[in-house]
Amino acid sequence: METLDSEASDDLSYCDLDSFPEVLLERSKEIQSLQLSHNQITILPRSIGAFVNLIALDLSNNGLSYISDEIIHLKQLKTLIARNNALDQAALPKEFAVLNNLEVVNFSGNNFSQFPLQLTQMPSLRRVYLGSNRLQSVPNDIKFMIGLEILYLGGNNLTEIPAEIGHLSQLTALNLCDNKLQSLPPTLMNLQKLQSLSLHNNSICVLPQEIVALDLVELSLRNNPLVARFVQDLVYKPPSLLELAGRVLKTKAVQYEESEVPRNLVDYLASAQSCVNPRCKGVYFTSRWEHVKFVDFCGKYRVPLLQYLCAPNCTPASPLVSLSSSDSEPEDDIPVVKMKKVLLG
Structure with missing residues (x-):
């Protein structure tokens, strides 16, 4: 994320807020970075739509369960961080994908049981973090996330990864640790830019031979059945x-x-x-x-x-x-x- 002037950035973390204070709304068009972590904002207020020049928004550790539709008015938004909340796939606006400048989404530590399909409609995304959720599968539509460079899916309930993962040609880091994977698709060989592959704490019994085509810098295999084998x-x-x-x-x-x-x-x-x-x-x-x-x-x-x-x-x-x-x-x-x-x- 680019460095912002202190005048354009507001840090209201640990302020026991449950909504936006009026003094903040008066300056909404000036603010480019808004830090609201560790508050009590359980529902993102509709007034979020007033921050039309916002580039970065951090809502982590709020108990957040719903993001209002007005967030789609933040056309300049590049980074959205909402770690450790109570979000699930129903918490995102259906039109979330219109945020076509969004590059970083961090929804780790939430309650997603399904991969948010809105994200698969956003080719602008570069980094997606969905670790420590309840994901049971990854949709085939992930193939449309062609700009993705980092994908973090560790700490879920995944039993398989679709072959379409091989379409993510820009991917440099893929984290699949702490899941229930037993195998990997051979299409991983198409990820020629991949440098880091984390597979520890799974149920992997065998690796596809195509994996040797990758020029990895980091490969983590510990705590898989193949180790004991x-x-x-x-x-x-x-x-x-x-x-x-x-x-x-x-x-x-x-x-x-x-x-x-x-x-x-x-x-x-x-x-x-x-x-x-x-x-x-x-x-x-x-x-x-x-x-x-x-x-x-x-x-x-x-x-x-x-x-x-x-x-x-x-x-x-x-x-x-x-x-x-x-x-x-x-x-x-x-x-x-x-x-x-x-x-x-």
């Missing part, structure tokens, strides 16, 4: 007789007519997955060997990627993703200490 033996369930028979049919290319085989067996045979080892012709259905491949990440550290083999003795002949030439130690001999450093760093 790499310091314990990986899982292999011996195949059943049905799977063994199915593997033989697929690897030997045995011909069969669908009319001669029960429908459930046709579907089962069609579900076969090829072994990731390019020199192996094997397949698997449900019984597979989970193998970890540590790949070099921009020469900074190794990232663990999970791949599936048809059997424990089927080790890949070549890496899933090439290691850098400076990395000479065998992958299977990486010391546990280094693994922990990679995963928790």
Whole structure:
């Protein structure tokens, strides 16, 4: 936010206000920055519309539950901060998106259970903070927020992120920590300007291999199931007789007519997955060997990627993703200490 003259800025924080004092309204057209945090303004007064030259407004820590429609008259507003209140998606005016100069919105610490759709209609936004809310999903329309540089969604109830996140080509920081994510969309690889990716305290079991295409400076993975996965033996369930028979049919290319085989067996045979080892012709259905491949990440550290083999003795002949030439130690001999450093760093 640009620096404002002290004459154009009013700080009325901690003043026990529940509305705007008359002396403030008399100077409304002069004020460009208004700090009203830590008061008792539970409903933003309609008189907010009088501050037509306002550039920055801070309403944090008020117990604010509703923002009046008159806020849409603040055509010069660039920064709106309303942290730690009682706002939800119904608290915003339907026409909120007409504030087409707005660049920074901070609604962290509120009661949003849905991502405010008005924000997806505002391509001018550069920074959006919605941490510590109750968000359960991110809309596909997030793809329209093409100017976004920072997106903070930590501390919510998200279980997945839509593939449309890959449209945010200007994004430099993405925070998804403290959610319930189990995986990430491969479209993250399109975020070529991304420098910081925070994923700690989730339920992530595997990373998409496309993540190695990112030139990240910061990557946080701690406190995810994938951490424990790499310091314990990986899982292999011996195949059943049905799977063994199915593997033989697929690897030997045995011909069969669908009319001669029960429908459930046709579907089962069609579900076969090829072994990731390019020199192996094997397949698997449900019984597979989970193998970890540590790949070099921009020469900074190794990232663990999970791949599936048809059997424990089927080790890949070549890496899933090439290691850098400076990395000479065998992958299977990486010391546990280094693994922990990679995963928790």
